[in-house]
Amino acid sequence: MTALSAILFRDIRLATRAGGSAALALAFFAAVATLVPLGVGADLRVLARIAAGVLWVAAVLAALLSLDRLFQADFEDGSLDLIALSPLSLETVAAAKIAAHWLTTGLPLTLLSPLLGLMFGLPPRAIAALALSLLIGTPAVSALGAIGAGLTLSIRRGGLILPLLVLPLLAPAVIFGAGAVQAALDGLANGALLLLAAFALATTLLSPFAAAAAVRLNLAG
């Protein structure tokens, strides 16, 4: 238990330190969200129409941004060898790291999203749906991302491959997440949030095992 919390808190501490990933994911999220209107034009009707998709994609990218270091940082400086020899199973380690990553990226992104929703001229109901969908959906991003992080562990430029591996797998999250917002926008209810929850739950439960397997094979370096 203390061992698990040791990893959890260490990763959170590293992420929230100056220059840590937490603040940066937020800033990236905001930067992308502001850049798009610059390209698309300021027409609020159009922006509101595309807000769900753009913000969800931006959030996914922001979360992915820091994912490649999830295991790699520990791998390169040798910490991972020591963690692998610790009493914890790699599955537990992976779960702890996924949790830490979500707490330091997914959650903050969710909290920031209403603000960006406003900037895109989303009505309150849609904003609520956006935040809720991110709250439910971002764990899936951290979870599936962890698998990618484990697989690309031993690759120097792993950060480049990771998105290619993970983005297609995340399509459902984007579809259901943005779908929920659209539904709220059009005032009609669809099961998007439920589907999203199911997807997130499944991935979060399964990915620690896949991620651990990936890490294990990469330790044989």
Next chain:
Amino acid sequence: MTALSAILFRDIRLATRAGGSAALALAFFAAVATLVPLGVGADLRVLARIAAGVLWVAAVLAALLSLDRLFQADFEDGSLDLIALSPLSLETVAAAKIAAHWLTTGLPLTLLSPLLGLMFGLPPRAIAALALSLLIGTPAVSALGAIGAGLTLSIRRGGLILPLLVLPLLAPAVIFGAGAVQAALDGLANGALLLLAAFALATTLLSPFAAAAAVRLNLAG
């Protein structure tokens, strides 16, 4: 001269080699461009309307993806110390690296863009404008990105900070670039491309000096 080409070709080789950044930047570009419609919806009229902005932002992000390693990879394994002691000035080194980066990302992105333009339902004229604007504008991305890469050199999680430093600076590129496409879309001519060219030219000429200064400052580590 051979020294310069040594750096240029080495970076190109590393980027185009298996698992190198070139192909992956392309894949990232395409993946992001694919996710957006999944969030926004399949209506080609809407997509065409936002294509310019979304694709330009996606292209910028794809280029940034590999930029954080521009100097850092060499910094971490000690190559940069050795390069700094070489007969080349750091300015020349920076220029060579910027060139290599553009050749392995900006250029391929430009070549792929028409395809994505098609998928977003852009008419031929707008597609031409898109490719042209990327051709003119992406050097600015590599150039400004190099400054950021130099500044974040000694920071482990530099790859995360980089977008924050660079994205704001790149706002003009996105505005002019997407603007040019919009103009072509609305069938009216505006000076966007000229402004973009001016911006790209200026940044490309100045950034090697700024980047070199940043690197020099970080070598005192």
Next chain:
Amino acid sequence: MTLQSLIVDKLTGIRGQRVLFRDLSFRVAAGQVLSLEGPNGIGKSSLLRMIAGFLTPAAGEIALAFADTVIDEAEARARQIGWLGHHDGAKPQMTPREVLGFFAKLYGSDADIAAALDAMGLARVANLPCQYLSAGQKKRLALARLKLSGRPLWLLDEPLAALDAEGKKRAAEMLAAHALYGGIAIAATHEPLGVESARIVLGAVS
């Protein structure tokens, strides 16, 4: 349960296509220090990683004999091993005190961090981010961490490299003490460990 011996039996190690060692067999009893020697690239680090369970042998057995049981399965073996590798495992943005504190929690040790730092002469840099540590200071930190892992079987890859004379002495004392308390230590090294130790010299395979 107390460790009695490490048994390596007919071990064969292959990296890529290359056979590093074939049918390697040896036995280290509790209280022994083994110095693992041989030319560069012969396979010392690989052997250590294999004993730690990071590399899987192409053939052969690695077993830990205890008073009551025998562990020959990698997963379980790992829980008995204290590791000191080439990489220092020190986060640049964390201080030596934080690093030790983290690993103490991780390995469930209640050792006194301050004392551990002091024992390796790191008291003065205890709160300095590790990125500023000198090569030797990092090595000393790694040694301190190994000690507080509290594991019976120590695997060390070039423990003396980058250490000054005084640091080498402390390392030697650490190994001696570990052996004295019935532990086992295997150290890949290119210089004498400074403690009474058995030697295995790896050579090229025919």
Next chain:
Amino acid sequence: MTLQSLIVDKLTGIRGQRVLFRDLSFRVAAGQVLSLEGPNGIGKSSLLRMIAGFLTPAAGEIALAFADTVIDEAEARARQIGWLGHHDGAKPQMTPREVLGFFAKLYGSDADIAAALDAMGLARVANLPCQYLSAGQKKRLALARLKLSGRPLWLLDEPLAALDAEGKKRAAEMLAAHALYGGIAIAATHEPLGVESARIVLGAVS
């Protein structure tokens, strides 16, 4: 133009708040090897980085005296320096041959790569991606690169670490040869270099 001596005059080095050395002065003549010694964390690596121009001195002068001129400006001094640091500067995905080829081009050397690899006993791994090299093999690669830099002033940080006996011998011969041809070599080390050399021992500043 041939190098005559390196002059370090009243050099003061500060890292963070800490004064590493104050008013350090010494002189190394062409054909001399200087072994730089002292306890861990005393400032050897920092001094080397300062001479190389990576760190700027808080005070004092570093000058290279040639038959005809004196270079005391960092930018120009850098062009005279061959560097061997803690990091091996070997790209994991490049092979030793490619690494040497690249640096030969970069430093405008027309040395024979194959011969350079052979001289360090790397012929067999010449085409193996560097990520698979052993610690000693990487060090040997770094030595080979230093040699083909063709620079008169060599700065080496723990050149013997990770090398086996035979590798240490080759390194020593390299240094001796470099000195013989009128070069200067300064090596921070914790073990005897194995060549006739002057010594400077850094100590704690009062």
Next chain:
Amino acid sequence: MPSLFAFANPKRFLDMSAAVLPWFVGATVLTLGTGLVLGFLVPPDYQQGDTVKIMFLHVPAAWTAMMAYGLLALCSLLGLVWRHPLSDVAAKSAAPLGAVFTALGLITGSLWGRPMWGTWWVWDARLTSFLLLLFLYLGYIALWNAIEDEVRAARAAAILALVGVINLPIIEFSVEWWTTLHQGESILRSGGSAIAPVFLWPLLLSGLGYTLLFFTLWMVRIRTEILERRARAILLAGAA
């Protein structure tokens, strides 16, 4: 029937494949040839006109591409669980082929879309999920290429492939949920096929042809891969 492990022996595979390869080539040429020829002889469709003929290139390509990913995942599973070397090689060799067939499906499809929908591309369910399938292939190939060590690369890629197949149905479903504009299952629909036999038979023939083509190319790639590895092994052994 020889066990999988019989095939798992690369040596045995080389012998067997050498024996059957010619037959596969022949069969491929025959079926694909006749299928396409018949396909191009069919009368213009009453609404689609001559463009219907693209179907004989397009649909089989799509089918083969999906089958290929199934095989890829299967081999990955075998490689991961039973660790026989051949399945790693097989999976590795299947990926690029699958990617090519997927690309073919996309290209022919959009060529078809131009006359049919008046646009090269529409964000319709199956097109989109097919596009995502292409990304899955590309990711798999990228991972293989990025990891130097063969064994490690194989395992990593295998894990990815398995995660991929588990996720594929979900992706398909989500994309279906997202929108549906593409024409539905019109061939293998319960209660017989919707299209006239004149179209059906050539289609099935070329479908078979594509499949055979895939297996032929697959076998060739596996053979070359095995031989390459042997050559490398010999080189390194010589070096050591």
